[in-house]
Amino acid sequence: MKNIFRIMASYIKSNIIKLIVILASFAINLIVFSLYSIPLEAVAYASFLVWIFILLVAIIDFILYYKKHKILKNLSKNLIIPDLIFNTHDLIEKDYQEIIKAIDANRSEIINSKDLAYSNMIEYYTIWVHQIKTPISAMRLLLQSEPSALNCELEEQLFKIEQYVEMVLYYQRLDSISSDFLFKKYDLHDIVKQALKKNSMLFISSRLSFDMQPFSYIVITDEKWLQFVIGQILSNAVKYTPAGGISIHAESSGDTVKLIIEDTGIGIRPEDLPRIFERGFTGYNGRLDKKSTGIGLYLCKKILDKLSHTVEVTSEYGKGTRVTIGIAKEPELFP
Numbered sequence: 001m002k003n004i005f006r007i008m009a010s011y012i013k014s015n016i017i018k019l020i021v022i023l024a025s026f027a028i029n030l031i032v033f034s035l036y037s038i039p040l041e042a043v044a045y046a047s048f049l050v051w052i053f054i055l056l057v058a059i060i061d062f063i064l065y066y067k068k069h070k071i072l073k074n075l076s077k078n079l080i081i082p083d084l085i086f087n088t089h090d091l092i093e094k095d096y097q098e099i100i101k102a103i104d105a106n107r108s109e110i111i112n113s114k115d116l117a118y119s120n121m122i123e124y125y126t127i128w129v130h131q132i133k134t135p136i137s138a139m140r141l142l143l144q145s146e147p148s149a150l151n152c153e154l155e156e157q158l159f160k161i162e163q164y165v166e167m168v169l170y171y172q173r174l175d176s177i178s179s180d181f182l183f184k185k186y187d188l189h190d191i192v193k194q195a196l197k198k199n200s201m202l203f204i205s206s207r208l209s210f211d212m213q214p215f216s217y218i219v220i221t222d223e224k225w226l227q228f229v230i231g232q233i234l235s236n237a238v239k240y241t242p243a244g245g246i247s248i249h250a251e252s253s254g255d256t257v258k259l260i261i262e263d264t265g266i267g268i269r270p271e272d273l274p275r276i277f278e279r280g281f282t283g284y285n286g287r288l289d290k291k292s293t294g295i296g297l298y299l300c301k302k303i304l305d306k307l308s309h310t311v312e313v314t315s316e317y318g319k320g321t322r323v324t325i326g327i328a329k330e331p332e333l334f335p
Contacts, residue, residue, distance in 0.1 A: 011065050022054060122172050129169045136162050152205075159201050163235065167295060170228055174302055181222045181307070188217045188250060188257060188327065195230040202238045209245030217250055217257040219327040225303050226327075232296045233261050233323050240321070241265030252329070256310075259325040268315040276313060277301035 012019065026047070033043045139158055143151045173180060192212070196203075203210055237246050244264030251258050268276065272283035280294040304311045310326035 007066060007069060008062070011062055014065075015061075026050070125168060125172050129165055129172075132165055133162075136165070156201055156205050163231075166228070167232075167299065170225075170299055170303075171295065174299070181225070183220055183222055185218050185220055186223050188219045188259060189215055191221075191223055191227050192230060192248060192259070194223075195227045195234060198227070199231050199234050199238075202235060203246075206238050206241070208238065208241055208243075211245065211247040213247075213249040215250040217252065217329060219257050219329055221307060221309065221327055225307060226309070229300045229303050229325070230259075230261075232300050233325075236296060237261060237263040237265065237321070237323075240267075244320070253326075255329055256326045257329050259327065260322060261325075262320060262322045264320045267317040267319055267321055268313070269317050273313065273315060277311075 030043070030047075136158060140155065143155045143158065196212070234246070241263045242265070246261070246263045248259070248261050250260065268283065272281075275281045276283065276297050277300075278294070279298040281298075282294040301311060304325065308328070310324075312324045312326075313321065314324075315321040
C-alpha cells in the first residue's frame with residue numbers, strides 16, 4: 001500500500017504543471033461565468049461533468065504510468081533490453097528509448113569482447129601450463145641423474161616452480177570448478193598421505209619435525225581438489241615455520257570429520273587473521289617474505305566452499321597456526 005501511495009505521489013509530482021494549468025483554467029472559467037451572471041446550477045453541473053472527465057482521464061493515465069513504472073523496474077532487475085520497451089507517441093520518449101538501446105548494444109559488444117578475450121587467455125594459459133610441464137620433467141630427470149648438494153637445491157627450486165604452475169592451472173579453472181568435481185567416498189588418511197608424498201621434498205629440505213597421528217575416516221569429497229588444498233596448507237606451514245614441526249590429526253564431530261593441521265611457526269597477527277582468505281592479501285608475514293602472492297589461501301577457501309567443506313584458521317602470533325578443515329563423513333546406515 002505504501003508503494004502505491006509513493007507512486008501516486010510521484011505521478012502527481014511529475015504532472016504538477018498540468019494540474020496547475022487545469023486549476024488555473026477552471027478558476028478563469030468561474031470568474032468569466034460569474035461576470036456574465038450565469039446561473040449557479042448550470043455552472044455547477046458543467047463543472048461536475050468536466051471534473052468527472054478529468055478524473056477518468058487521470059485514472060487511465062495513472063494506470064499507464066504505473067505499468068510503465070513496472071516495466072522499467074523489471075528491466076532494472078534483469079538488465080535485458082527488449083526491441084521495444086513500450087509503445088509511445090512522444091518523440092522525446094522515443095529518443096530516450098533509442099539512447100537506451102544504443103547503450104545496451106554497446107554494453108553487449110563490450111561484454112562479448114571481454115568474454116572472447118577471457119576465453120582466449122584461459123585457452124593460452126591451459127596450453128602453457130601443459131607445455132611447461134615437459135621441460136620441468138626433463139630438468140628433474142637431468143638433476144636426478146647426477147646427485148649432488150647443488151642439484152638437490154636446484155631440484156627443490158624446480159619443485160616450487162611446479163607448484164606455482166599447478167596453482168595457475170587451478171586458479172584458471174576456478175570459475176568452472178563445479179564441472180570438474182567427482183564426488184566419491186575416500187579414506188581421508190589416504191588423501192593426506194598422497195599430499196604429503198607430493199610435498200615430501202619441502203619437509204626434507206626444511207628439517208622440521210613431523211607428526212601424523214593414525215586415523216581412518218571415510219569422507220565424501222573430490223580427491224584431486226582436496227589434495228591440492230591440503231598441499232597448499234602444508235606448503236604454507238613449511239614456509240612460515242623456521243623451527244619446530246608440523247602435526248596432522250583428525251577427529252570426528254557429529255556427521256563431520258575435522259582434519260587439523262598445526263605448526264609451530266611464526267603465526268598470524270590478529271589484525272591479519274580475518275583477511276587471510278582475501279585474494280591478493282599477504283598481510284604482515286607476506287610483506288616480510290616478499291614472495292607471497294596472497295593467492296594460495298584464497299584458492300583454498302574458494303575450493304572448499306565449492307566442495308561444501310568448511311575451513312577455520314586460528315593462530316597465536318609467534319607460537320603457531322592451526323587450520324581445521326571440516327568434511328562430511330560417509331553417512332552411517334545403522335547407528
